[in-house]
Amino acid sequence: MSSSCGSSCSSQQGSTCNSGDARLAQQDLAINRSLGKIKNKILVMSGKGGVGKSTVAVNLALGLSRLGHKVGLMDVDLHGPDVCRMLSLSGELVAASDEPDALVEPLTCGTMKVVSLEYMMKDKDDAVIWRGPLKIQAIRQFVADMDWGELDYLVVDAPPGTGDEPLTVAQTMPGVQAVIVTTPQEVALADVRKSINFCRTVEMPVLGLIENMSGFVCPHCGKTVDVFGAGGGKRTAEEFDLPFLGAVPMDPQVVAGGDAGKPYLSSDAAAPAVQAFAAVVRAVETRLPPGRAIPPIPMASAGSCRI
Numbered sequence: 001m002s003s004s005c006g007s008s009c010s011s012q013q014g015s016t017c018n019s020g021d022a023r024l025a026q027q028d029l030a031i032n033r034s035l036g037k038i039k040n041k042i043l044v045m046s047g048k049g050g051v052g053k054s055t056v057a058v059n060l061a062l063g064l065s066r067l068g069h070k071v072g073l074m075d076v077d078l079h080g081p082d083v084c085r086m087l088s089l090s091g092e093l094v095a096a097s098d099e100p101d102a103l104v105e106p107l108t109c110g111t112m113k114v115v116s117l118e119y120m121m122k123d124k125d126d127a128v129i130w131r132g133p134l135k136i137q138a139i140r141q142f143v144a145d146m147d148w149g150e151l152d153y154l155v156v157d158a159p160p161g162t163g164d165e166p167l168t169v170a171q172t173m174p175g176v177q178a179v180i181v182t183t184p185q186e187v188a189l190a191d192v193r194k195s196i197n198f199c200r201t202v203e204m205p206v207l208g209l210i211e212n213m214s215g216f217v218c219p220h221c222g223k224t225v226d227v228f229g230a231g232g233g234k235r236t237a238e239e240f241d242l243p244f245l246g247a248v249p250m251d252p253q254v255v256a257g258g259d260a261g262k263p264y265l266s267s268d269a270a271a272p273a274v275q276a277f278a279a280v281v282r283a284v285e286t287r288l289p290p291g292r293a294i295p296p297i298p299m300a301s302a303g304s305c306r307i
């Protein structure tokens with residue numbers, strides 16, 4: 001971490017650097033302690049915006065928790081933090097005690113622990129104009145200061161692209177694996193290839209690809225209309241020799257659910273997209289088994305949510 005000081009520190013700056021280094025080293029310890037209790041970390045990312053990454057992150061976390069796993073969900077998408085809105089989750093993040101180094105309790109939604117960088121903003125409608133180092137520090141602090149407890153899965157929702165947020169997650173969370181979300185059209189697939197190359201560069205394994213908005217199943221005749229084409233996600237997965245975790249069709253209920261703060265997995269279980277999401281959740285569970293499953297303990301909800 002001393003590299004952040006540069007080599008031209010004056011002696012006075014040097015002492016600032018040293019105290020900064022000590023603080024970072026202490027934070028590293030806290031991060032390691034926090035992550036040591038988390039069995040699997042999943043970063044949900046996409047090359048392109050609006051492909052359904054937050055929708056996938058929320059429903060994947062919810063699906064895994066419904067299978068009886070202990071799940072945490074962390075939203076590090078500072079520019080469009082949607083996770084709490086999608087869960088109708090409100091409440092305050094509070095420290096467990098008055099001690100200066102007390103851990104902060106995440107919000108709870110059913111048995112899920114949820115944290116969003118949204119809580120770093122004074123006004124939730126403010127635009128975030130943060131430079132890289134501030135974002136990096138905020139994410140590190142969110143990992144270090146949260147009382148995640150023991151988790152089978154921590155699902156992290158990152159903003160689109162390969163910027164500071166996914167890079168910080170990849171560098172801060174050893175063992176984290178990427179789930180890459182795409183839509184079937186070629187422009188989205190071109191960006192997915194960049195995401196795959198990013199994962200290779202930072203040596204983050206790719207757990208698999210998901211093709212979202214993969215056709216629209218007509219509720220009247222049951223016929224599938226390939227609005228954005230179909231099969232591109234699977235082809236890209238094959239091209240890069242990566243697992244394909246499944247294709248989720250378009251369903252207007254996904255939008256309605258997201259806007260109403262009711263996660264899609266809670267809608268009609270017979271809907272093709274609900275079944276497709278459930279299959280994706282099972283594919284993730286199979287490829288990334290939780291190890292020794294810890295029976296879920298229902299937690300008192302610190303906020304309110306609609307799952």
Ligand SMILES: Nc1ncnc2c1ncn2[C@@H]1O[C@H](COP(=O)(O)OP(=O)(O)OP(=O)(O)O)[C@@H](O)[C@H]1O
Pocket residue numbers: 046048049050051052053054055056077080082159160212213214248249250251252254255256258259273
């Ligand atoms: N399978 C689907 N069928 C219909 N609508 C969907 C589907 N998946 C996502 N959506 C809708 O598409 C919009 C974008 O989804 P979402 O916010 O999850 O994307 P994102 O990739 O996280 O966006 P951003 O780049 O802004 O972070 C939302 O209105 C969401 O409800």
